[in-house]
Amino acid sequence: MNKEVSLIAQNIQTTQYIAIAVSLGLFLYILYLVRKKKIKEEYSLLWLFSSIVFIFFSIWRDGLEYFAKLVGIAYPPAALFLILMLAIFLILIEFSIIISRHSEETKILAQEIALLKNRIEMSESGKKAQNTIRKDDLGDVEPVDEPVG
Amino acid sequence: MKKILIIVPAFNEAENISRVIHRLYDENRDWDILVINDASEDNTSRLARDTGKITAVIDLPFNLGIGGCVQTGFRYARDNGYDITLQFDGDGQHNAEEIRKLLDLVISGEADVAIGSRFSEKHDGFKSSVYRRIGIRIFEWFSFMLIRQRITDHTSGFRAYNRKAIKFLADYYPSDYPEPEVVILLGRNGFRIRETFTQMHERQGGVSSIPLSKGPYYMIKVMLAMFMSSIRSKTYRNE
Numbered sequence: 450m451n452k453e454v455s456l457i458a459q460n461i462q463t464t465q466y467i468a469i470a471v472s473l474g475l476f477l478y479i480l481y482l483v484r485k486k487k488i489k490e491e492y493s494l495l496w497l498f499s500s501i502v503f504i505f506f507s508i509w510r511d512g513l514e515y516f517a518k519l520v521g522i523a524y525p526p527a528a529l530f531l532i533l534m535l536a537i538f539l540i541l542i543e544f545s546i547i548i549s550r551h552s553e554e555t556k557i558l559a560q561e562i563a564l565l566k567n568r569i570e571m572s573e574s575g576k577k578a579q580n581t582i583r584k585d586d587l588g589d590v591e592p593v594d595e596p597v598g
Numbered sequence: 599m600k601k602i603l604i605i606v607p608a609f610n611e612a613e614n615i616s617r618v619i620h621r622l623y624d625e626n627r628d629w630d631i632l633v634i635n636d637a638s639e640d641n642t643s644r645l646a647r648d649t650g651k652i653t654a655v656i657d658l659p660f661n662l663g664i665g666g667c668v669q670t671g672f673r674y675a676r677d678n679g680y681d682i683t684l685q686f687d688g689d690g691q692h693n694a695e696e697i698r699k700l701l702d703l704v705i706s707g708e709a710d711v712a713i714g715s716r717f718s719e720k721h722d723g724f725k726s727s728v729y730r731r732i733g734i735r736i737f738e739w740f741s742f743m744l745i746r747q748r749i750t751d752h753t754s755g756f757r758a759y760n761r762k763a764i765k766f767l768a769d770y771y772p773s774d775y776p777e778p779e780v781v782i783l784l785g786r787n788g789f790r791i792r793e794t795f796t797q798m799h800e801r802q803g804g805v806s807s808i809p810l811s812k813g814p815y816y817m818i819k820v821m822l823a824m825f826m827s828s829i830r831s832k833t834y835r836n837e
Contacts, residue, residue, distance in 0.1 A: 556662055556773070560670045563634075563656045564677070571654070 464526075465507060472503035495543055499536035506532065599628075600681040600705060603653075604697070605671030606633045607664055607755075608688030612640040616649050618690050623651040625694040632656065632674055633688070636667040642688075664755070665773035672759075676768040684758040692756045696796045700758040703792050710763050710789040713749065713781075714756030714796030733817055737778070740821055744828040745785025749793060752778040752820075756796055763789055775823045782827040 479496045482488045488496075506513045506529060517528035604622055608615055615633070622631055630653040633646040637660050646655050656670055668685060675683045682704055686692050696714060703712035717734050737752050755777055759767065763784065772779035784791060 556666045556669075559659050559662060560666065560673055563658045563670055564674060567654050567656050567674075 465510060468507035468529075469504065472500055472507050476500040476504060492543075492547070495536075495540050499540065502532060502536065503529075601679060602629050602701065603671070603675045603678075603680040603683045604629050604631045605668060605675070605683055605685050606631060606688045607636060607667040607671070607685070608633055608638065608642050608646070609636040609661070609664075609667070610638045610640050611642050611688040612638070612645055614690040615642050615646050615688055618686070618688055619646060619649045619651055621690075621694040622686065622697075623649075625697060630680070632671055634658065634667050634670050636663070637661040663773060665771055665776035668755075668776065669767065669771035669773075672764055672768040672771060675764045680764065681761050682758060683764055685755055687755050691799045693797055693799070696756075697758075699794050699796065700756070703794060704758045704760045708790075709792035710760050711784055711791045712758040713751060713754055713791060713793045714798075715749075715751035715754055715793040716796065716798050717750040718793045719795040729813060733813060736817065737821075741778070741781060741785070741824065744782055744824065747785050747791050749781055749785075749791060751793065752781055752824075754796075754798075756798070772823070772827060775820045778820050778824050779827045782824045783830075786828055786830075 476497065479488070479493055479500060483490060483493045506516070510525070513528055514525045516532075517523075517525040520528065520531070522528045522531065606615075606618065606622075611618075619631060619633070622629065631651065632653055633643075633655045635643040635646070635655055635657045637658050643655050643657050646652060654674075656674065658667065658670065662670075671683065671685070682701060684697055684700060686694075686697070692714065700712040700714055703709045734750065738748065738750055741747070741749050741752060766784070766787065766789070767780065770783065772783060781791065
């Protein structure tokens, strides 16, 4: 009986170590990506923030238990899942916002490019029209009565 | 004399585009015709240019859908000082002779926006089933709740706009279900919308874009989009 309890306690200990290692790894990986400029700072904030929260709760287990009791969750690790899911939700919502903004910006770019292309086309054909001989260009040209050749 | 621009959005309309342009040109030569080619895979752009009767063809670099396509026209109209624009679909379902009716409503100052409606009068021109009529009624009621103006045909793309509306829509043109959303957006921002009955041709070939089984689903999506447009804060700033 006692042996069993200590085995469970040891398992919980192992789980905690894994949790700490994983969340620390996540935090460092995000830092690395930001440093390598694979993620822009503004998009990394939410990731860094949530990985700090994970580290915090995986080290301070009493804190997790306290939080679980506060929101009425009997099994403390389940509270960790709740926090995890909330964090993922927040990050995904942020992604939706960014995607929407980008698609709006892309649309405007496409429209502006099309309008500019048209302007260039117009001014090029306008130039051509100017290059064709106008009346005053012929001032010093002798009129030819008969076609040459 | 008012500067008038006819915006013709076109996506893969090689079959119809030259006929549509000639019809517009024959109707009134003072109108400027602008074709917006929404990255067609066929030679719509070439055919439109070859008519030699249009002011410009704008070729979008990739497909934006009808909303982004028409908005390009509004930007062009805004930047080139047009007083009135009229949207005329490139597939030939609208009648060039009826353009005058829409323009008159806007020129007279009676409306900021005039919509050519298939349903504002009881005609047999546009065959519609009972289900369809119920759908139309629901839309009419729903938009009346939102903007207190009676609109019978929310999906009609046959519309004329004045300068005030052009400037507004150049910046804020919705892209999901643009036609019904524009009605709500304009209504909420104090634009006066009037309808006039217009005949429309049945689609030449192909089937209706909305099959009966998907009707209710479509309606819910559109009504949701309309509702979303209505809860946005008023965007118009008087200039």
